[in-house]
Amino acid sequence: MHIEIDEIAKSFGDTTALQPVSLAIPSGALVALLGPSGSGKTTLLRILGGLEYPTSGRVLFDGADSTGLSVQQRRAGFVFQSYALFRHMTVFENIAYGLKARPRKLRPPRAEIARRVAKLLDLIQLPGITDRYPTQLSGGQRQRVALARALAIEPRMLLLDEPFGALDAKVRKELRHGLREIHDATGLTTIFVTHDQDEAMELADLVVVMSMGRIEQVGRPQDIRERPATPFVREFITA
Amino acid sequence: MRPFVRPSPMPGLSLSLGITLTMLSLVVLLPMAALLWQGASFGIGPMWDVIDRDRVWKALLLSFRVAFFAALFNLVFGVLLAWVLVRYDFPGRRLVDAAVDLPFALPTAVAGIALTALYAPNGLFGSWLKPYGIKIAYTEWGILIALIFVGLPFVTRTVQPVAEEIDREVEEASATLGASRFYTLCRVIAPMLAPAALTGFALALARAVGEYGSVIFIAGNIPMKTEIAPLLIVMQLEEFNYNGAAAIGIAMLAISFVLLLAINLLQIWSRRRIGHV
Amino acid sequence: MSETPSSHRPRFRSATEEPAPVRIGLIAFVVLVLAVLVLAPLGVIFSEAFAKGWAAAWKALQSKDLQSAIWLTLVVAAIAVPLNAVFGVAAAWLITKFDFRGKAVLITLIDLPFSVSPVVAGLCLVLMFGANTMVGGWLVAQGMPIVFAIPGIVMATMFVTFPFVARELIPVMIEQGRTEEEAALTLGASGWRTFLTVTLPNIRWALLYGVLLCNARAMGEFGAVAVVSGKIRGKTATMPLAIEMLYNEYLSVAAFSLAGLLTLLALVTLLLKSVLEIRYADQLAATRRH
Ligand SMILES: Nc1ncnc2c1ncn2[C@@H]1O[C@H](COP(=O)(O)OP(=O)(O)OP(=O)(O)O)[C@@H](O)[C@H]1O
Numbered sequence: 001m002h003i004e005i006d007e008i009a010k011s012f013g014d015t016t017a018l019q020p021v022s023l024a025i026p027s028g029a030l031v032a033l034l035g036p037s038g039s040g041k042t043t044l045l046r047i048l049g050g051l052e053y054p055t056s057g058r059v060l061f062d063g064a065d066s067t068g069l070s071v072q073q074r075r076a077g078f079v080f081q082s083y084a085l086f087r088h089m090t091v092f093e094n095i096a097y098g099l100k101a102r103p104r105k106l107r108p109p110r111a112e113i114a115r116r117v118a119k120l121l122d123l124i125q126l127p128g129i130t131d132r133y134p135t136q137l138s139g140g141q142r143q144r145v146a147l148a149r150a151l152a153i154e155p156r157m158l159l160l161d162e163p164f165g166a167l168d169a170k171v172r173k174e175l176r177h178g179l180r181e182i183h184d185a186t187g188l189t190t191i192f193v194t195h196d197q198d199e200a201m202e203l204a205d206l207v208v209v210m211s212m213g214r215i216e217q218v219g220r221p222q223d224i225r226e227r228p229a230t231p232f233v234r235e236f237i238t239a
Numbered sequence: 240m241r242p243f244v245r246p247s248p249m250p251g252l253s254l255s256l257g258i259t260l261t262m263l264s265l266v267v268l269l270p271m272a273a274l275l276w277q278g279a280s281f282g283i284g285p286m287w288d289v290i291d292r293d294r295v296w297k298a299l300l301l302s303f304r305v306a307f308f309a310a311l312f313n314l315v316f317g318v319l320l321a322w323v324l325v326r327y328d329f330p331g332r333r334l335v336d337a338a339v340d341l342p343f344a345l346p347t348a349v350a351g352i353a354l355t356a357l358y359a360p361n362g363l364f365g366s367w368l369k370p371y372g373i374k375i376a377y378t379e380w381g382i383l384i385a386l387i388f389v390g391l392p393f394v395t396r397t398v399q400p401v402a403e404e405i406d407r408e409v410e411e412a413s414a415t416l417g418a419s420r421f422y423t424l425c426r427v428i429a430p431m432l433a434p435a436a437l438t439g440f441a442l443a444l445a446r447a448v449g450e451y452g453s454v455i456f457i458a459g460n461i462p463m464k465t466e467i468a469p470l471l472i473v474m475q476l477e478e479f480n481y482n483g484a485a486a487i488g489i490a491m492l493a494i495s496f497v498l499l500l501a502i503n504l505l506q507i508w509s510r511r512r513i514g515h516v
Numbered sequence: 517m518s519e520t521p522s523s524h525r526p527r528f529r530s531a532t533e534e535p536a537p538v539r540i541g542l543i544a545f546v547v548l549v550l551a552v553l554v555l556a557p558l559g560v561i562f563s564e565a566f567a568k569g570w571a572a573a574w575k576a577l578q579s580k581d582l583q584s585a586i587w588l589t590l591v592v593a594a595i596a597v598p599l600n601a602v603f604g605v606a607a608a609w610l611i612t613k614f615d616f617r618g619k620a621v622l623i624t625l626i627d628l629p630f631s632v633s634p635v636v637a638g639l640c641l642v643l644m645f646g647a648n649t650m651v652g653g654w655l656v657a658q659g660m661p662i663v664f665a666i667p668g669i670v671m672a673t674m675f676v677t678f679p680f681v682a683r684e685l686i687p688v689m690i691e692q693g694r695t696e697e698e699a700a701l702t703l704g705a706s707g708w709r710t711f712l713t714v715t716l717p718n719i720r721w722a723l724l725y726g727v728l729l730c731n732a733r734a735m736g737e738f739g740a741v742a743v744v745s746g747k748i749r750g751k752t753a754t755m756p757l758a759i760e761m762l763y764n765e766y767l768s769v770a771a772f773s774l775a776g777l778l779t780l781l782a783l784v785t786l787l788l789k790s791v792l793e794i795r796y797a798d799q800l801a802a803t804r805r806h
């Protein structure tokens with residue numbers, strides 16, 4: 001799905017989280033929102049996911065104004081930094097949640113739900129953990145379950161807030177490739193937030209560098225590395 | 240074998256142990272042992288004869304039945320109240336929050352005469368309801384209201400801190416997965432609050448079963464109809480029938496014990512289901 | 517073109533909030549129920565007390581029996597509450613600073629009075645210390661009756677308020693751990709000094725909080741005290757018992773005036789409690805979470 005951000009601004013009371021920013025994301029791209037802490041990455045992602053309402057500006061999905069679309073209607077697969085798994089549900093119940101929550105008419109039959117969950121578990125390469133609870137999983141496993149849960153609703157886009165933030169360096173590297181593979185397999189427009197430039201450069205088709213609520217530069221990783229548009233980007237990249 | 244007390248550099252073991260055990264024994268354990276002793280020396284058979292009378296059964300049944308419904312009301316209302324206090328901001332929220340504790344702070348006898356004054360046929364609420372043929376004071380309904388009053392804060396106070404700590408992202412996750420707010424409340428939030436709500440329910444129930452002060456005024460104490468079990472104990476004592484009093488007292492303890500055990504098991508089960516916290 | 521007037525926007529619903537009508541409805545519902553259940557009784561106490569004017573209420577309180585009831589209640593609380601505070605501190609210290617077998621049992625036993633009817637509590641004391649029992653008979657012979665006398669009232673009060681202080685302190689002291697005390701001890705402080713200069717300052721607000729709740733219950737206890745006191749007018753009738761007697765004699769103004777006095781005490785307790793909760797929120801957090 002093609003995503004267009006049109007002059008989106010957001011302030012929380014006195015603090016301005018986002019200056020008016022505009023950005024077009026081509027369908028099927030894997031995009032990194034890169035920037036230091038407090039630069040407004042999460043805020044932008046949450047506005048896309050429908051968890052936050054912009055102070056001004058519009059969000060367009062495939063050309064249609066979707067600013068006022070509710071979270072439920074957006075069908076954005078969202079992966080939270082804390083994963084936000086349901087602790088009282090097993091892995092199976094977590095992944096099946098979005099399907100079971102559908103109104104009766106749209107709800108797939110039980111067997112179909114089970115089939116889809118099994119398929120997703122294969123996709124994240126964790127078959128055979130269906131009956132475990134989130135607390136019985138490692139950090140990396142939790143992250144992948146959260147991803148599978150988001151994918152289960154057949155989302156129109158995938159939004160990930162620091163998906164690897166809570167993991168140690170080794171697991172991070174492994175899961176990076178996992179995300180790339182899943183992106184390539186599903187073809188979903190995917191936006192992930194990170195403040196790790198290696199991660200952004202290695203993984204993304206398009207990197208959006210942000211600072212203090214502004215977009216400093218948008219470009220392919222090598223463009224950003226070779227032709228930083230602003231002193232901030234240059235400093236951030238070489239740091 | 241594990242030592243009875245693990246060695247520790249902390250001072251004051253014998254002093255704190257001494258004070259704790261002495262006072263616990265003197266104030267709680269020995270008197271309760273005296274009750275059991277009285278029952279034991281009276282004998283199981285005679286005790287059963289005391290209890291197995293229509294009037295006693297009716298009183299016991301009344302006490303536990305009304306206490307259960309009062310606790311049930313408090314369970315539902317307490318969860319709602321906790322949710323409103325934690326999640327909604329409105330003028331006077333602090334005041335409402337403080338008012339929740341009034342039943343804890345207000346002496347039960349005071350609550351009893353106040354509720355009676357309100358719900359008696361010539362009272363403020365009583366006179367409104369009279370034209371519709373509704374009688375509250377001196378009926379089971381009056382007892383129910385008194386027991387709801389005394390048990391009001393328990394569920395709210397146990398649920399509130401848990402509700403405060405619910406991770407918003409979990410709710411947001413549910414919404415991004417397409418769940419309606421109602422579905423989220425039922426499937427995600429309710430299970431998280433359940434163990435705390437059950438704890439509050441058990442506390443409210445225990446309190447309501449044994450409650451005396453607020454009930455005797457509004458109940459009217461009509462034999463076989465609105466006589467609660469603790470009142471029967473008081474009446475036996477006034478006749479110096481210690482054996483009779485002990486029999487009913489032990490019966491109450493036994494039933495309470497079974498009830499609380501059941502709630503505890505339910506809670507272990509719900510924690511296991513919801514557990515993994 | 518970028519500024520879309522916000523009035524044209526469709527209404528946005530937060531993901532973590534109920535729709536506004538539900539919210540308003542719920543707030544109205546709980547406020548209404550609380551008004552009927554809690555506020556109305558509060559109002560009726562004062563309206564009944566002043567039903568015949570301020571002077572009548574004031575005069576009723578001057579009666580000698582009532583004065584002695586007020587005095588007795590204060591005396592009982594003044595003995596029972598500090599004793600329970602000492603117990604609470606000792607029990608909390610024992611439970612949080614040492615590891616020993618049977619700790620869970622001990623905690624259950626301390627909480628036991630919460631699940632015992634006050635009337636049964638009073639009954640237990642009568643069966644232990646009544647004049648016709650072994651212990652009680654001996655004490656009466658020594659000129660120290662317990663039941664139908666002040667010591668019995670104190671013990672009944674202590675029974676029903678027994679867990680109050682300990683319950684508030686234990687979670688706070690668990691949260692604070694043992695490191696500070698250990699540090700003080702390694703620096704050569706004596707046990708008492710460590711307690712007074714390290715532990716006590718850390719738990720003082722929780723202690724005060726527990727004492728406050730304990731005191732409110734102590735001054736208001738009815739069932740347990742009714743059983744052991746014998747209700748001897750002017751001698752063993754505490755304020756709540758005096759209320760019952762006056763009420764049963766249809767002395768409504770006097771009964772409600774006395775009730776009003778206890779209500780004021782309850783309101784002051786709530787006020788202080790709220791102040792503590794707001795002012796020392798962090799130190800009481802563990803208590804509230806418990
Ligand atoms: N709910 C909120 N209320 C008030 N201020 C907020 C809120 N959310 C974000 N902010 C502020 O908006 C700014 C941008 O925050 P945002 O979370 O988008 O940053 P971020 O780039 O995701 O940072 P990080 O890398 O630390 O996650 C910050 O100054 C933050 O304090």
Ligand SMILES: [Mg+2]
Pocket residue numbers: 041042043161193
């Ligand atoms: Mg962020």
